[in-house]
Amino acid sequence: DVQLLESGGGLVQPGGSLRLSCAASGFTFSSYAMSWVRQAPGKGLEWVSSISSTGGSTYYADSVKGRFTISRDNSKNTLYLQMNSLRAEDTAVYYCAKDIGYRPLYFDYWGQGTLVTVSS
Amino acid sequence: DIQMTQSPSSLSASVGDRVTITCRASQGISNYLAWYQQKPGQVPKLLIYATSTLQSGVPSRFSGSRSGTDFTLTISSLQPEDVATYYCQKYNSAPPITFGQGTRLEIK
Numbered sequence: 293d294v295q296l297l298e299s300g301g302g303l304v305q306p307g308g309s310l311r312l313s314c315a316a317s318g319f320t321f322s323s324y325a326m327s328w329v330r331q332a333p334g335k336g337l338e339w340v341s342s343i344s345s346t347g348g349s350t351y352y353a354d355s356v357k358g359r360f361t362i363s364r365d366n367s368k369n370t371l372y373l374q375m376n377s378l379r380a381e382d383t384a385v386y387y388c389a390k391d392i393g394y395r396p397l398y399f400d401y402w403g404q405g406t407l408v409t410v411s412s
Numbered sequence: 413d414i415q416m417t418q419s420p421s422s423l424s425a426s427v428g429d430r431v432t433i434t435c436r437a438s439q440g441i442s443n444y445l446a447w448y449q450q451k452p453g454q455v456p457k458l459l460i461y462a463t464s465t466l467q468s469g470v471p472s473r474f475s476g477s478r479s480g481t482d483f484t485l486t487i488s489s490l491q492p493e494d495v496a497t498y499y500c501q502k503y504n505s506a507p508p509i510t511f512g513q514g515t516r517l518e519i520k
Contacts, residue, residue, distance in 0.1 A: 327509070329456075337448075337456065337499055339509040351507035387455060397503045398446040400467065402455040 294318040294401045296388045301406030308378050308410070314371040314388030314403055322346075322366040325391035327399060328373050330384035330408075340386070341373065342396035351396060356382075378410045414439045416502050418512035424520045431487040433515045435500035440481055444504035447476060447485045450514075451496040459498075460485065495519055 300312040314326070327342040341362040342351045350362050361374040371388055385407050389399035415438040425431050435445065443463040448456040458467045460476040463483060473488045487494055500512040 336497075336514040337450075337501075337511045339507070339511065342507055342509070353508060392461070396506050396509060397444075398458065398461055398501055398509075399448075399456075400458050402457075404455060 294390065296390060296401060296403030298386065298388050298403045298406040301386065301408045303409045303411065304378055305412050306379060306410055309374070309376045310378065310408060312373040312375065312386055312388075312406060312408075314373075316369045316371065316388075316390070319390070321364075321369040323394065325394055325396045326364060326371045327389045327391060327396055328362065328371075329387045329389050329399070329402075330382075331387070331405075332381075332384040335384075338384070342391070343371070344396070345394040349395070375408070378408075380410050382408060383410045384408060413508055414441060414502060414504075414510060416500055416510050416512040418500055418515050420515060421513065422516040422518070424518045425490050426520045427490055427492060429490045431490050431494075431517065433485045433498050433517075435483045435485070435512045437481040437483070437502055441502045441504040443478060444502055444506075445476075445478070445483050446501045446503060448499045448501065449494075449496045450499065451493075456499065490517075490519070492519055 295317045297315045328340040343362045359377045363372045385405040387405045388403040390401040417436045447460040450456045463478045464476040497514045
């Protein structure tokens with residue numbers, strides 16, 4: 293079975309940094325693009341970032357461009373999201389999502405999410 | 413960027429009713445549209461991709477269609493377990509990947 297397990301969320305002050313991880317299992321990780329999608333409390337889904345299967349291409353929403361960095365380690369079956377210069381509006385549950393192919397399209401599996409709270 | 417506008421934002425219907433949710437793209441996106449279901453307290457689940465193809469395991473009462481830039485998710489006979497928020501997502505020329513605002517569906 294496909295499993296995606298996020299970790300690394302927590303409480304951080306505005307301007308701070310956090311690194312999220314997503315450990316994947318049950319599929320050939322290196323064959324699929326991966327993405328991060330977030331959901332602010334009581335709000336809808338917002339795409340954050342995607343990375344191609346090889347890691348050679350990365351994509352970001354305008355709201356996080358220049359502050360967040362997506363990466364992956366295919367030898368460890370793990371996806372990362374380095375979040376810097378965090379703002380209150382970044383507060384959300386962050387989901388790791390598996391894409392259906394080698395480049396970002398849509399998502400057939402989602403992790404349970406990790407909560408990031410940006411507050412002083 | 414292409415915007416996706418969902419309507420209604422919420423709706424209440426009775427068990428057995430036919431329910432329709434619409435998603436309008438600001439530009440043509442061909443059939444590059446997916447629908448997700450997010451039940452309360454759960455993670456999103458892929459229901460439909462390529463406008464009308466049901467993901468494996470999704471009940472046949474769910475269906476999708478398209479007319480121009482208007483996309484429709486239909487539940488032919490609403491069941492109690494269908495209470496959820498539904499999101500559309502366009503993926504032509506992705507990224508950026510864009511979700512609709514969501515439609516909250518409740519049982520009357």
